[in-house]
Amino acid sequence: AQKVTQAQTEISVVEKEDVTLDCVYETRDTTYYLFWYKQPPSGELVFLIRRNSFDEQNEISGRYSWNFQKSTSSFNFTITASQVVDSAVYFCALSPITQGGSEKLVFGKGTKLTVNP
Amino acid sequence: ETGVTQTPRHLVMGMTNKKSLKCEQHLGHNAMYWYKQSAKKPLELMFVYNFKEQTENNSVPSRFSPECPNSSHLFLHLHTLQPEDSALYLCASSQDTQGRYGYTFGSGTRLTVV
Numbered sequence: 073a074q075k076v077t078q079a080q081t082e083i084s085v086v087e088k089e090d091v092t093l094d095c096v097y098e099t100r101d102t103t104y105y106l107f108w109y110k111q112p113p114s115g116e117l118v119f120l121i122r123r124n125s126f127d128e129q130n131e132i133s134g135r136y137s138w139n140f141q142k143s144t145s146s147f148n149f150t151i152t153a154s155q156v157v158d159s160a161v162y163f164c165a166l167s168p169i170t171q172g173g174s175e176k177l178v179f180g181k182g183t184k185l186t187v188n189p
Numbered sequence: 190e191t192g193v194t195q196t197p198r199h200l201v202m203g204m205t206n207k208k209s210l211k212c213e214q215h216l217g218h219n220a221m222y223w224y225k226q227s228a229k230k231p232l233e234l235m236f237v238y239n240f241k242e243q244t245e246n247n248s249v250p251s252r253f254s255p256e257c258p259n260s261s262h263l264f265l266h267l268h269t270l271q272p273e274d275s276a277l278y279l280c281a282s283s284q285d286t287q288g289r290y291g292y293t294f295g296s297g298t299r300l301t302v303v
Binding site: 107116 | 230
């Protein structure tokens with residue numbers, strides 16, 4: 073069975089601080105995808121990144137960076153120089169990669185980030 | 190515009206009412222999903238449709254009835270709901286059901302059952 077744990081329920085920071093959102097996952101599958109989504113107050117989940125288990129290279133996109141550590145089953149997300157617009161709920165998710173069939177996207181409970189001016 | 194449109198955005202219904210949620214995508218995706226988001230719980234997958242065929246029903250009570258007339262439209266018919274069914278219902282679509290190209294979510298319908 074798959075499980076995604078986001079231990080931080082809520083985080084509050086002041087603008088321009090760096091913040092890291094933790095994600096730990098469990099899976100018996102050897103190949104899988106990991107995702108991060110952002111859910112602003114408007115409700116829709118906005119796709120941020122997808123990584124596959126083959127590729128442990130860290131990724132940077134502007135102020136966002138992701139640290140994938142297969143050895144510790146973690147896929148942490150860091151926002152550098154946070155801004156008020158980063159305030160949202162962030163979800164980490166896992167999906168196995170298999171041939172054919174319908175695969176579930178399993179979500180963590182989310183971390184609510186509040187960036188104060 | 191997210192690519193996946195859900196209507197209505199908000200819905201209040203009584204326990205004896207019948208209502209429907211609508212989801213529409215014109216992204217050319219072949220798979221569509223219903224998710225339920227309750228307070229302090231992970232998003233729960235409810236139904237999966239692939240090429241209009243239901244491929245997964247995640248033990249959802251029969252008071253929720255999905256319908257997928259074509260690859261672009263997905264409905265969730267609601268009847269005799271309970272207050273605990275109050276939640277944000279999110280629709281998503283993907284090119285295939287393996288998530289290789291990610292999933293696109295709508296803004297959701299905030300449902301309140303009174």
